[in-house]
Amino acid sequence: MSRGLLSDLLSRVAVIGRNLDAVRKQPEKSLLRHCQLILNSRGEATGLAHSQEVLLRYSGLNDHLKSDFFKSLLNEFGADKDDLEQAVQAWQENPDETTARALHFVCEPVSQNLLRRMNQVPNATLALVNMRADLLKYTADSPELKSLDSDFSHLFSSWFNRGFLQLKHIDWETPAAILEKIIAYEAVHEIGSWDSLRQRVASSDRRLYGYFHPALGIEPLIFVEVALTDHTPGDITSILANDRQQIPAEQANTAVFYSISNCQKGLKGISFGNFLIKQVVENLRHEFPNLDTFVTLSPVPGFRRWATQHSTAKTSALSDAQIELVKELEQAADKEALLALTQNNNQLLKLIAHYLVVSRSAKGGACDSVSRFHLGNGARLEDIHLQADNSENGLNNAWGCMVNYQYKVKDIEKNHEAYINNDVIITSNKVKGLLK
Numbered sequence: 441m442s443r444g445l446l447s448d449l450l451s452r453v454a455v456i457g458r459n460l461d462a463v464r465k466q467p468e469k470s471l472l473r474h475c476q477l478i479l480n481s482r483g484e485a486t487g488l489a490h491s492q493e494v495l496l497r498y499s500g501l502n503d504h505l506k507s508d509f510f511k512s513l514l515n516e517f518g519a520d521k522d523d524l525e526q527a528v529q530a531w532q533e534n535p536d537e538t539t540a541r542a543l544h545f546v547c548e549p550v551s552q553n554l555l556r557r558m559n560q561v562p563n564a565t566l567a568l569v570n571m572r573a574d575l576l577k578y579t580a581d582s583p584e585l586k587s588l589d590s591d592f593s594h595l596f597s598s599w600f601n602r603g604f605l606q607l608k609h610i611d612w613e614t615p616a617a618i619l620e621k622i623i624a625y626e627a628v629h630e631i632g633s634w635d636s637l638r639q640r641v642a643s644s645d646r647r648l649y650g651y652f653h654p655a656l657g658i659e660p661l662i663f664v665e666v667a668l669t670d671h672t673p674g675d676i677t678s679i680l681a682n683d684r685q686q687i688p689a690e691q692a693n694t695a696v697f698y699s700i701s702n703c704q705k706g707l708k709g710i711s712f713g714n715f716l717i718k719q720v721v722e723n724l725r726h727e728f729p730n731l732d733t734f735v736t737l738s739p740v741p742g743f744r745r746w747a748t749q750h751s752t753a754k755t756s757a758l759s760d761a762q763i764e765l766v767k768e769l770e771q772a773a774d775k776e777a778l779l780a781l782t783q784n785n786n787q788l789l790k791l792i793a794h795y796l797v798v799s800r801s802a803k804g805g806a807c808d809s810v811s812r813f814h815l816g817n818g819a820r821l822e823d824i825h826l827q828a829d830n831s832e833n834g835l836n837n838a839w840g841c842m843v844n845y846q847y848k849v850k851d852i853e854k855n856h857e858a859y860i861n862n863d864v865i866i867t868s869n870k871v872k873g874l875l876k
Contacts, residue, residue, distance in 0.1 A: 471497055472512050478557045479550065491558040495567045507578045507585075514588045517551040552591045565599065565655035568592070569706035576708060593709055600661070600707065602715050605651045607723070610663065612642035618658050622648070625660065627701040628739060629680060629831075639682055640665055644689045649720050651712050656704075662712045664720055665699040668692035668728070672735050672844055674825040676834070679737065694733040695724050700813075714817045721847060734847040735822060739829065740838040742808045743795050757799070762791050769839055775830075782826050782839055792824050792841055793874035797865050806865060811843075815859045818852030819845035821867040824874070 474490045474497075481487035501509065527546040531539040558564055572592040579585045608614075610622060619641070623631045631637050641648045650663035667679050668689050678684060679698050697720075700713060721734050750756050751766035758766070765787050772778035782788055799807045806812045815821070821843065828834070828842035846868075848855075858864040 471509060472516060475513070475517070475554055479554060487557060488561055491561045491564065494558060495561060495564060498571065499567070503574075503577075506574050507582065510575055510578060510585055510588055511582065513551050513554070514585060517554055518549045519547055520550070549591055551588060552595060555591060555595055559595075559599075563657075565653075566657075566659060569596070569656070569704050571706065572596070573704070573706035573708075576705065592706075596707060596710050599655070600653060600710050600712070604653055605661070605712065605715065606654070607716070607719055608650055608652055609723075610641055610648045610650055612638060614641070615658070618660070621658060621660055621703070622650075622663060625663070625701050625703040626699065628699040629676065635682070636680075639680075643686060645669070645686050645692060647695075647720075647724070649716070649723070651716055660703045661707065662700065662702050662716055664697055664701075664713075664716055666720065666724070667696040667698055668731075669694045669696055672696070672733065672823070673698075673737055674823070674842075674844075675828040676737060676842065677830075689728060690730065692728060693730055694735065695721070695728075695731050697734070697736045713813055717817055717847065718852070721849065725849075734849070736814060736819070736843075736845045736847075737828070738810050738814065738843045738845060739834065740792065740796070740808055740841050740843055741810060743792060743838040743841060744836065746795055746799065746807055747791060757794075758791070761787060762794075765791065775835065778835065778839065779827060779830065782841075785826060788826060788839070788841070789824055790874050792838075792843075793871055796821060796824075796843065797867055797871065797875060800863070804863065805859075811845075811865075814845040815865055816856065817847075818854075818856035818859075819847050820851065820855055821865060821871050822846040823868065823870060 471494060474494045478487055478490045478494065481490060498506070498509065523546045524543075527539070527543040531543045533539075555568060559568060561567075572589065575585060575589055575592065579589060610618065619637060622641075623634075623637055631640065640646050645668040647666040647668065648663060649666070650660040652658075652660055667673070668687075670687055670691065670693055672694055673679055673696055676698065679696065697717065700716075702708075702712075724731055724734075747758075747762075747766045748770060750758050751763045756763065765781075765785070769778065769781055769788075772781055795807060796811055801807045801812075806815055811821070823844040825842050825844070827840045829838075830840045834840050834842070851866075855866045858866060
């Protein structure tokens with residue numbers, strides 16, 4: 441049965457369930473009561489009806505009521521304490537596989553089963569993804585909700601595993617509804633118009649690929665934009681310019697991943713990018729055998745914040761010259777003055793190299809989020825470029841700096857293992873030279 445036919449069937453069953461509810465003339469129930477009835481309903485129709493009611497009514501709540509709803513889920517739909525105590529005792533008395541597995545299943549919060557039940561309603565998966573996006577907003581003020589978020593994260597890691605993802609090549613023939621999503625979700629280099637989008641998806645030397653999930657329809661999960669060139673670029677303007685010099689795709693020897701955008705806030709922490717990069721590399725190698733270099737042109741979003749924080753810290757890892765440089769950059773009168781300071785500034789290159797290679801985040805690994813992503817996928821830190829992105833966003837994040845990470849097919853797994861297991865950041869000799 442096709443997804444559309446199944447969705448229609450479930451919708452009809454849910455309507456029947458709502459009618460049955462009406463026939464029983466039960467008084468209007470609270471949202472939490474509907475959740476309890478989802479778990480207690482033995483009939484499919486009533487269970488779907490209650491699930492549909494929860495999702496519908498939740499979407500109309502304000503932030504305060506949504507936060508209260510999540511706290512109620514956390515408190516009312518946890519693990520059964522009595523069953524858990526019995527299972528622990530059984531395992532202590534007889535610690536074998538049977539009692540261990542029984543303990544495992546009893547430990548599961550009831551809220552996970554509730555989310556599974558609700559996910560049977562048509563379009564529920566996207567609704568639950570959006571629900572988690574709301575939940576993530578409230579965890580800062582209510583850290584106890586992180587326990588509930590782990591339920592969503594646990595389920596989504598299964599629902600959105602690689603086996604369910606569909607890679608699609610997005611071009612000018614792609615339905616307009618999807619192209620509109622690409623414009624809206626572009627998170628790195630804004631797409632200001634349909635003409636700009638056409639440059640990125642219709643030109644012979646450009647490619648755009650995205651991951652989709654059957655349950656989310658036209659909603660992309662993540663997409664990557666690729667430029668086919670005959671060199672490794674050192675600035676984003678040459679990539680995005682409408683009047684750039686195009687080359688026939690067949691003559692390209694370099695694929696440049698210049699923008700990767702995650703689309704669903706509710707899927708934060710669910711990794712797709714590592715699969716996406718590797719699969720796109722294989723697709724491009726198959727389509728264009730002449731390609732032998734795969735690199736990124738990546739932003740350095742955390743660099744300026746890191747540098748300013750360390751330049752004013754009581755004990756700083758920066759040298760006096762680097763502290764003075766940061767002070768000058770921060771006090772630049774205007775864009776022209778800032779560009780004059782960053783042009784061919786070797787001290788700034790050394791500072792970026794220190795940030796990317798030497799400094800570490802409090803949780804371990806590279807400081808920069810983009811760096812963690814590419815290093816974790818097996819890339820090598822290849823080169824650093826000044827004045828590579830002089831847009832407002834580029835200057836605000838990293839004073840215009842950008843970075844190349846290179847994906848060498850034969851080294852990807854080796855680099856990945858070195859970073860993940862031993863916290864080793866693989867770099868080119870050129871970058872290493874900046875650290876001396």
